[in-house]
Amino acid sequence: MIVPARVAALVGKELAELARNRSALLPVLAVAFISMILPFFVGLAVPQITGEHLSSDADLVQALAKAGGELPRAMALPDEAAVQAFVFHRFLTLLLLVPVTGAITFAGHSLVGEKLGRSLEPLLASPLTTMELLIGKVIGALIPSLVVMGLTFGVYLLGIGMLAEPGVLGAMVDPRTLLLVCGLGPLASLVALQVGVLVSARVNDPRTAQQFGALLILPLTGLFMAQIAGAFVLTTEMILLLFLALLAIWVLLLALGVRLFDRETILTRWQ
């Protein structure tokens, strides 16, 4: 049985610790900054510097035409605005790296950190169950990751509204974007977290846990690159499919985490 009050106590502790360790946020803030700046550089600064409009790039126009069905609002815009909307849409995948990076950073430290600080044994001697411990650790790391992602997305949209062609912002806000950012983002983060926490329970070094969690960056980066190269279009159906796949993976990882979390080994092999 999971007692929400105990999970909440652990989540509160995780957030309170993070509030006093703001430097832990630096990696995720750095990724957020780069993920946010890059599309503006490509979509707005490069055309300004080169003096060539995005709409004069045949490859981009062709890619837009291919993805047009997924971006009906963009297709209704003038050429330059439509291509800008296409570029900003494609870079949304990059924003998924923000919560995933946060997850990797925080989860890697979660249980290893408790071990290193020797605070794990008193915690294990408390009424907290293994499931509550793992869920509390994951939620405690998920919340700051999602807050940073939400803020990044907000600033991203604000920047588009202020700097991009008129109508681009309107073309950005659609169910597909929301599903990508509010559905796939948190779930990808959750999976990375679960991997990090799971590995963190089995290893002696936070870096090992982080390296395992970082494996999730590879498929995300691949997804981003494939989209940018126009290899395929991430349709709403595909996002939904990915969402369900990640959900299943997360449930499996959670179950595996509880199974593999061996209190005795943690206590007796860790001095």
Add this chain to the structure above:
Amino acid sequence: MIAASHLTRSFGSRVAVEDATFEVRGGEIFGLLGPNGAGKTTTLRMLAGLIAPTSGEATVAGVRLARETIDAVRSRIGFLTEAPGLWDRLTVRQNLLVYARLHQLPDPAGVVRKSLERFGLSDRAGSLGAELSKGLKQRVALARALLHDPPVVLLDEPTSGLDPQSARLVRDLILDLRARGHAVVLSTHNLYEAERVADRVGVLRGRFIAIASPADLRHRLFGTRAIVRVAGDAGAYAGVVTDAGGTSVTADGESLRFALDDPRQVTPLVVAALVQAGAQVLEVTTEDAPLEEVYFTLIGPGETDEGDPR
């Protein structure tokens, strides 16, 4: 309050604790003595439900230790681990508050406030864990272990590494637990501490070598020793003491030292015999072997056993 029966725990081929059988009553402090690797921490962890015994069984605060009862056991014990294990980035109050919530205590803030007062920590409530001295950390850890007022308290090396003042404070708090009726199991290397606070001690080296009160152990191993100081050369009266029932008699200047099986009966006989023999008795005292001597007699000198899973 605690009843352990034939508790055994192996790690691979190594037996850490073997056939441990003992009981601890409410209002009693039971000291676990033994060298490193003797199985003290493993015994405590088994009682705390942190590791399962390979065989044997135990009942803690009326609950039989089993996988399905582990949650109930954990809510009935307070476990002070060897390292205080505070969260360095949280304040003392926050550290305690998290545990008060984990134990689902009603009015966690009120419980924490009372605990801070009881342990003299109110003025440090806002200090971060990292800012505390080792002694203060240990006090906070003890406060944390007792937040939910558990009937059974397990203390693993509670004064290890503390300065004498802090150690004394922690010892006083442990004695207070006895006065409040808690059953306390105290693992310690500190023989002076065991002698001061423990009602009974168990000398452990994988298995229990002896379980008794420090006084009983002493008596069992060495009997009681008496010192009689007489005017003049004490050596002249050694035979008198032997004839009156003293054993292992030694004389040194004015002092006669000897062992007694039954001090209440034999001491007056010895003194009377000495007076009758013309000795001028100046002083009669008893001498107890220190627990350290008892310990080394049981364990053997220089026994350590490092590098095991404990």
